[in-house]
Amino acid sequence: MKTLYLDCGMGAAGDMLMAALLELHPDPQGFIKRLNELHIPGVSVAGEPAVKCGITGLHVSVKVHGMEEESIDDGVGAGEHECFHEHGHSHEHGHSHRHTGFHAIEHLLSGLALPAQVAQDALDVYRRIAEAEGRVHGRTVDEIHFHEVGNMDAVADIVGVCLLIHELGAEQILASPIHVGSGHVHCAHGILPVPAPATACLLKGVPVYSTEIQGELCTPTGAALLTHFCQEFGPMPIMRVSRIGYGMGRKNFPRANCVRALFGETEDERSQIVELCCNLDDITPEAIGFVTGILLEKGALDVYTVSAQMKKNRPGTLLYCMCRPEKKEEMLHLIFLHTTTLGVREYLCNRYTLARQTEVVSTPYGKVRVKHAEGFGVCRSKPEFDDLARIAAAQGISLAEAAALVP
Secondary structure, eight states: OEEEEEEOBTBBOHHHHHHHHHHHSSOHHHHHHHHHTTOOTTEEEEEEEEEETTEEEEEEEEEETTEEOOOSSTTOOSSOOOOEEETTOOOOSSSOOOEEEHHHHHHHHHTSOOOHHHHHHHHHHHHHHHHHHHHHHTOOGGGEEEEHHHHHHHHHHHHHHHHHHHHHTOSEEEEOOEEOEESEEEETTEEEESSOHHHHHHTTTSOEEOOSOBEEOBOHHHHHHHHHHOSEESSOOSOEEEEEEEEEOSSOOSSOOEEEEEEEEOOOOEEEEEEEEEEESSSOHHHHHHHHHHHHHTTOSEEEEEEEEOGGGOEEEEEEEEEOGGGHHHHHHHHHHHSOOSOOEEEEEEEEOOEEEEEEEEETTEEEEEEEEEETTEEEEEEOHHHHHHHHHHHTOOHHHHHHTOO
16 A cells, blocks of 8 residues: 655644655656646745755745745744734734635635645645634634735645645555644744644644654644644554655754655555444334444444344344444443443454545536545445435436536
């Protein structure tokens, strides 16, 4: 399986991720040329060699109207500061910025000559950032606005990373736990702890850590890109590495300030899961439906029932719940809480899965998500049922006719 592994031992920012991925690309100069030809307003992108702690890599420079966005605080290690603010915030920068709302970003991205999946990925990353900023500042997404200069810098980083990932064609993307840095950082809102509040919000549920390195190592843009694309965060799997890229930040630290990207082959995925099973003969169908929904909502991989003949010739139900080992205790609690069972059986199973990814394609009646699965010598695709059902209902056609619209 083609695997991209991102080593975030010195955090991550949009420009560092783009530089690391660009080193993996077969035609980096051609890619930069095509990125500039998208004509993101006022933006020019260039790549230049950089050396950190004796390691040679690539630094990507994004200039807006001929100026490269600079950090507000010298402690920002990743090379990027927050450029996202709620509407109506008064700035004390000594110079003025125009601001752009989320819907303007949506309009901008829709006007770029990008593959549909890349445009959708970029918009989803921006939405993650806006939602995180909104939660931090108590605002809605529509009330979150972006600095003009810093925003165009971020647009280039986000579009560049999304397009590179699309062209590299990894079947799975993994990352290390993320080093977030330590100390404080100055931004438009004042002095904030590291990680900055929006970054901390974006990294909920992701393994992160801090060391003696002072500065903001992971930025909101870096966090949003990682959490959008990475399926798992943990140690590097066993893989045959074919290409390595180093994306350099601007600042110098005792450690090499870079994101390292490794591209190679891993074995088809095998994992272990727990299958929990119980017999039910004194519970209503409504209650079974309720517990099924709760288990799935709380992270079960699958829940299903089988009709069975129980003791005393009673018709009953076998309830099966499949989950990852770390979710077992929670699933057991929910089963005992929401059913009448007095005992649950446990089976440990090997689970083999195909690598999955989703592509968004355009049809005359709107966008349709197409799920692709590959591995073990098998490759198959299937349109998302909900999208086909929406089109079929709106146009008064059958599901088969809606499916035929998908190229």
